[in-house]
Amino acid sequence: MKLSKTYQPNDYEPNIYALWESSGAFKPSGQGDPYSIVMPPPNANGNLHAGHALFVALQDILIRYYRMKGRDTIWIPGADHAGFETWVVFEQALTGQGKSRFDYSRDQLYQMTWDFVDENRGNMELQLRALGASCDWNHQIFTLDREVTDVVFTTFKKLWDDRLIYRGERIVNYCTYHDTSFADIEVEYKEEQGKLWYIDYPLVFPKAGQPKFITIATTRPETMLGDEAVAVNPDDPRYAKLVGQKLLLPLVEKEIPIIADSEVDFEFGTGALKITPAHDPTDFEIGQRHDLPITAVIGTDGLMKSPAPPEFINLTVEQAREQVVEQLDHQGLLRKIEDIKHQVPHCYKCGRVIQPLPKNQWFVSVKPLAERAKKAIRSGKIKFVPEQKGRELERYFDELRDWNISRQIAWGIPIPAFKRVEDETISGNTPEWIFDTRVDQTEIEVGGVKYIRDEDTFDTWFSSGQWPYIVTRGDLTRFYPSTVMETGVDILRPWVARMIMLGLYITDDVPFDEVYLHGLVNDEHNQKMSKSKGNVINPMGVVEQYGSDALRMGIIANRSAALSQAFSTSTVVAGRNFCNKLWNIARLTQLIIDDNPDQPQLEYDIASNWVACRLDQARRQIDKHLEEYRFAEAYDTLYHVVWNDVADWFLEAQKLHQNTSVLKQVLNVVLKLAHPFAPFVTEAIWQSLDTDDKSTTLLISQQWPEKLSYNSVKVKKFEQVKNLVSAVRNLTAELGGKKRVLYHNSEKLVEENCDVIKFLARLEDVVVASRSEEALRIPALAEEVWLAASASEIKAYRAALDKRLDDAKQQVALLEKRLKNPNYVKNAPKNLVEQSTAELAEQRATLKRLQVELKNQ
């Protein structure tokens, strides 16, 4: 015996992976229709988490399956510089060394982050290998590689030339701690208990019969220092006559107009809205419509700044708020304070409140891009699993606003734009900003004019949004569009949406044909995993304990598309046990073959036909399930055919009558069907088999099983034997478990399969006899077969028989009622009616046998 008693994954996995990798099996074959998956690049600086384990499992199953199906298959791995994410970690490390980002230049910081990432770089890749990812490492790309930045620059230029990129002062979401702006999508809104302050703004020249002031309501009184107007709804009768008049902005003593804008909600507060164009997105828009100046009183450092009155300058927002309220109260302008619950934007990383600030940034005009993307989904050019996620994206494209792509962090792809250095000698038509890819220089000269590089870097999603066509350039163009994009629902909007927009824009084609989305992997109690909760599952620990295959099967079991579901150790254990089952199937097969070396018996017995039929059905089902991305069901099908059919019935039967050629064939098919789901153990077994040319034979490179042939009559026969055996086992167990004698009235089925039935049903003996008093009829079987039982046992069993009788009666009544219903007979499909009729006959026969049985006792 070559194989140890149980499968020890750690003894095999690393060697098996090295075998695959060195054999070149991960490379595309160049034969067959292309099948490609672009891996969502994991953070180069991080360790893999449970979500990665899930995506590796799903994508690798697809890749291995289609590779075996003969497709020209590639899975392209990547590593993400993960701009902001990595930056935050790097800065923490810097702080840990007592340093800060202000001690270095941008270029120094970039280099330092590069080195920092480089140190950890290999971990992620080793972990992908440990998970068995059969991706083509020759084509691995890092998101900061030259070939990536080249494409990103070209795209930026094209957008620029097409006037789809503009630089403008807009309100951005600014984290004053991280010192960078965010896209709308990166902001986390949290409901908070806040206050609503009601403040009187006096009119400069109150007219007779009119109020002397307007009361506004605000949750952020400190921003009033930057107010430029008070807006009311044009249809609001309370304020109709006041529109156009001036107010005196308290504390600042500045005159501001009362304007009318339909955006203003009558219902909220007093119906009068103070307008701070610099510090609120809505106010900014209203300000634009009414040509109001943008007066910023909060700086990017989060402190108050000029032109706020001197006493407020350099106060924090919170301090300023207190001061403002206090002074207003002092001046008798504070009318009332209400408690209010409202949504407050927070930095998703540090949790601090996001300040809306005006900032000059690069923006992408997304409307035309989004329109096209929406059409691609609507027309079915891109298919989503699950479908509703496609509809969700369509709605998202409708409401998407211009996309801020500038980030004020050093770690990322520099924006290839340079700003003119002000100089009186330059002519009026020299552009303020020019495109240039010499981003390694901070200052360049063009036509005698000096330009300085934009210090900002691109939003990571701007470059990763171009990933599918970036990674398929060169000799891989046949793999674009990729076949399926498999990724997490959480990045449907930030990533998938952008890949579709930019893919269509640059290549005039969709970036992928289908999108499969997986949900979050929660902890065992279905709570979201997070470092702060300490409930994070480390996939490498699971691999170490149970094996890579076990983790893979455990994590896909019971899981459906796009749903957040719990991680379950028990399904991983089930996966581990399944690996061991495969292992022992191989061991037994080997054992039998070793015992019968030179005489393969070619007699094709009924069990062999039956198992061929079961395996063939399973193959078709797995095909169908994988076609429809039903991973859990494909695995379930495999699990049961291997365990329940092959191991529990076929191999048990083979212990009696060996058929080495069929045994070999069955093991071969089992290993192939199982390979995408349990690659390591199946390959380990494959390598242990005696084959003519081992060096070139890898399971990973084998063809998926073809149709198996079998004799249906023999299949049916084994099915009957199996039913009889189960019925005997059942009755034996109910009667108390000891071995018994089976009597039969020269039944052909029993006669022909006497020894198999005896063996599988664990019978004392099988003898021909007429009905004995000391025996119980095997229930629900048409054959005249009885199991030996003493009178007292029969008596004790009477209750069970009574119950069976009741069940049968109920069934007969139900079927009769259904068949008597003329509407059923008329409307239901014919085969169903026939089926019901047949079943009724069967149930009536059963009923009759049970009645006889009971009478005889």
Added chain:
RNA sequence: GGUCCUUUAGCUCAGUUGGCUAGAGCGCAGCAUUCACAUUGCUGAGGUCGUAGGUUCGAGCCCUACAAGGACCACCA
């Protein structure tokens, strides 16, 4: 405020165009076991499919309302 998802056995989940006795894994109970595997085998118990209506010969599945949980979106200052 809006949109979407979920609700099926003790737990985690399947259940593909409605079709008649709703499945799996784990857990639980009983029995077995020198014979590939205790990471085992056999047998079994356990569900009025969130609630209330409706459509239909027939509903876990379709429709309506409601309830609970979750996710996302939104400019209510």
